[in-house]
Amino acid sequence: MPPRSLRTPVTLAVLGLLAEKPRHVYEMRMVMRERGHDEVLKLKNASMYDALPRLLDAGLIEVEAAAREGNRPERTVYRSTAEGRRRLAEWLRELLSDPVHDQAAFTAALGFMFALPRAEVAELVSERARRIDARVTAVDDAIAAAGAVPAIFLTDQTYGQTLRRAERDWLLEFADDLRTGRLRWPKGSDSHAD
Numbered sequence: 777m778p779p780r781s782l783r784t785p786v787t788l789a790v791l792g793l794l795a796e797k798p799r800h801v802y803e804m805r806m807v808m809r810e811r812g813h814d815e816v817l818k819l820k821n822a823s824m825y826d827a828l829p830r831l832l833d834a835g836l837i838e839v840e841a842a843a844r845e846g847n848r849p850e851r852t853v854y855r856s857t858a859e860g861r862r863r864l865a866e867w868l869r870e871l872l873s874d875p876v877h878d879q880a881a882f883t884a885a886l887g888f889m890f891a892l893p894r895a896e897v898a899e900l901v902s903e904r905a906r907r908i909d910a911r912v913t914a915v916d917d918a919i920a921a922a923g924a925v926p927a928i929f930l931t932d933q934t935y936g937q938t939l940r941r942a943e944r945d946w947l948l949e950f951a952d953d954l955r956t957g958r959l960r961w962p963k964g965s966d967s968h969a970d
Contacts, residue, residue, distance in 0.1 A: 816884070869900060
C-alpha cells in the first residue's frame with residue numbers, strides 16, 4: 777500500500793481526471809484550467825509532472841501510449857489502473873463524508889466526485905452534514921455552559937458556529953438536489969449516471 781502522503785490535491789486531481797479517460801499532462805492541465813480546478817487547488821505546472829512518477833511507482837496509473845501530433849513533442853498518455861480507481865474512490869469517500877479534513881481537501885473532492893455514483897455522493901455529503909450538526913450541538917452546549925463568560929470572548933466560537941451551520945445547510949440542500957435530479961451527473965459518467 778502506498779504511503780498516506782501520496783494523497784495530495786495534485787494526486788487526487790490526476791486520478792480524478794484519469795478516471796474520466798486516459799490523458800496526457802497537457803490535456804489534464806487544460807481541463808483543470810477550463811474547470812477552474814487550477815485556481816481552487818493552487819497547482820503549479822511542475823506539480824503534476826512531480827506526481828506522475830509517484831503514482832506510477834504506486835501502481836495507481838500506467839502509461840497507455842506515447843502520442844505525437846504534427847510537429848509537437850511526443851506526449852505520454854496515462855490511464856488509471858483498477859487500484860488507482862479504487863484508491864480514488866476511497867479517498868473521495870473519506871474527504872466527502874468527514875468534516876475533520878480542511879476545506880481545501882473537501883473542495884478538491886467535490887471537483888472529482890464524479891468518480892463515484894451520484895446517489896453515493898448524496899449519502900456521503902449527508903453524512904458530513906450529520907457530523908457537522910453534531911459538532912454544532914456540542915459547541916452550542918459548551919457556549920451555553922459558559923454563561924458567565926462575556927460574549928466577546930466567545931466570538932471565535934460563534935463565528936465558527938455560523939460557518940458550520942452554513943456548510944451543514946448547503947450540504948443538505950446539495951444532497952437533496954442530487955437525490956431529486958435538480959443537479960444531474962455529467963454525460964460520460966455512464967456507470968454513475970441517472
